Every structure is written in C-alpha cells, then in structure tokens.
Amino acid sequence: SQQGEEDPQALSIQEGENATMNCSYKTSINNLQWYRQNSGRGLVHLILIRSNEREKHSGRLRVTLDTSKKSSSLLITASRAADTASYFCAWSGGSNYKLTFGKGTLLTVNP
Amino acid sequence: DGGITQSPKYLFRKEGQNVTLSCEQNLNHDAMYWYRQDPGQGLRLIYYSQIVNDFQKGDIAEGYSVSREKKESFPLTVTSAQKNPTAFYLCASTSGGLTGELFFGEGSRLTVL
Numbered sequence: 586s587q588q589g590e591e592d593p594q595a596l597s598i599q600e601g602e603n604a605t606m607n608c609s610y611k612t613s614i615n616n617l618q619w620y621r622q623n624s625g626r627g628l629v630h631l632i633l634i635r636s637n638e639r640e641k642h643s644g645r646l647r648v649t650l651d652t653s654k655k656s657s658s659l660l661i662t663a664s665r666a667a668d669t670a671s672y673f674c675a676w677s678g679g680s681n682y683k684l685t686f687g688k689g690t691l692l693t694v695n696p
Numbered sequence: 697d698g699g700i701t702q703s704p705k706y707l708f709r710k711e712g713q714n715v716t717l718s719c720e721q722n723l724n725h726d727a728m729y730w731y732r733q734d735p736g737q738g739l740r741l742i743y744y745s746q747i748v749n750d751f752q753k754g755d756i757a758e759g760y761s762v763s764r765e766k767k768e769s770f771p772l773t774v775t776s777a778q779k780n781p782t783a784f785y786l787c788a789s790t791s792g793g794l795t796g797e798l799f800f801g802e803g804s805r806l807t808v809l
Contacts, residue, residue: 615795627786627800673738677795684795686738
C-alpha cells in the first residue's frame with residue numbers, strides 16, 4: 586500500500602493542552618501537507634512543508650519533517666474545543682506526483 | 697466568494713443505477729480531483745484532471761467515469777459496475793500543479809439502498 590500511517594488513530598485531550606499527531610510515509614517526497622476535516626465536511630488545508638524544510642509554523646500549528654525517518658509531526662498548542670476534528674497528512678513524491686493521504690487522527694478537545 | 701460546490705450533498709441510489717455527482721469551481725484552477733472516503737479512512741484518489749479535455753485514472757477508478765469539458769466542471773459518474781459505492785465523495789482543485797495545496801468541496805454522501 587502507498588499509504589503510510591498516522592498515530593495515534595484517536596487522541597482526547599483537555600482544552601489548553603497541546604496535541605501532537607504523527608505521520609509516517611513510505612516514499613521519497615516533494616512535500617508533505619496537513620489537512621483538517623470537521624465531521625461530515627470537506628478538508629481544509631493547514632500547512633505545507635517542503636522536503637528541504639525541517640520545521641514550519643503557522644499560528645498555533647508547528648509541523649516538523651524528518652525525511653531520514655520518513656516522518657512528520659503536527660503540534661497544536663493551547664488547544665481549543667473548536668480544534669476537535671480529524672487531521673490528515675498527505676504527501677507527494679516517489680514515482681508519481683499525486684497526493685497520497687494518511688488515514689488520519691481524530692482529535693477530541695474537551696472543554 | 698470563490699470555492700468549490702458539490703451537489704447533491706446526500707444521494708440515495710438503488711443497486712444497478714448510475715448516478716452523477718456534480719463538482720463546480722470558480723477558482724480558475726486547472727487541476728481537479730475526485731476522492732473517495734470510507735468511514736475512519738483516508739482519502740483515495742479516483743480520477744484527476746490537469747486540464748480541460750484530459751483526465752487520468754487514480755488508484756481506484758474501476759466503476760467510475762468522469763468528463764472535463766469545461767475548466768469549471770468535473771462531474772463524476774458512479775456506475776452500476778462499482779461494487780461498493782456507498783461512501784463520502786470529495787472533489788478538490790488546485791492551481792499549484794499535482795502537488796499543490798488542494799481546495800475541497802463539502803462532499804457528497806452516496807448511499808446505495
């Protein structure tokens with residue numbers, strides 16, 4: 586399968602805590618992206634990190650990329666109940682240039 | 697407002713029927729995509745189109761067909777040959793080539809009765 590893995594599959598935290606989600610992939614990549622999906626809705630792009638970047642920030646989001654380990658992590662700091670959603674990583678590269686999506690992490694932030 | 701519009705949001709189909717899902721974008725994007733999402737799963741690529749009058753099969757194209765006669769429109773037909781069509785279907789577009797940021801519609805949920 587071209588799909589990698591995300592862990593954990595589900596994460597439940599309290600408001601104000603930090604949430605970390607991990608993504609592993611199997612091929613060499615051009616870039617890796619993170620998306621958010623509220624239940625029953627479309628996906629929304631959060632952040633893109635290129636293969637030559639190691640870390641990127643956007644507001645309360647911090648993404649790291651370790652190409653030697655073929656892994657990425659998404660950190661959401663000071664979480665809010667509104668952050669409750671599924672988070673997906675997606676990568677492009679290898680023998681094609683299509684985006685391949687992971688299976689996602691369901692984050693629940695309890696008020 | 698620019699965006700992607702998918703319709704219908706909910707669709708019920710009897711076995712043996714073809715159904716067509718609509719996807720329209722006013723973002724002036726060249727590339728458009730169709731993905732399928734099953735419960736608790738990631739997205740799987742059905743078809744994509746980089747330019748008008750051209751499209752390519754994705755990873756799970758069997759039982760589906762598409763057309764790209766206009767830049768703004770990329771309809772997906774779920775045919776009776778698709779053995780397990782009940783799923784959530786997502787349309788997306790990008791201006792950034794095949795690996796740029798994707799903009800998604802709100803999805804269409806198809807249920808086969």
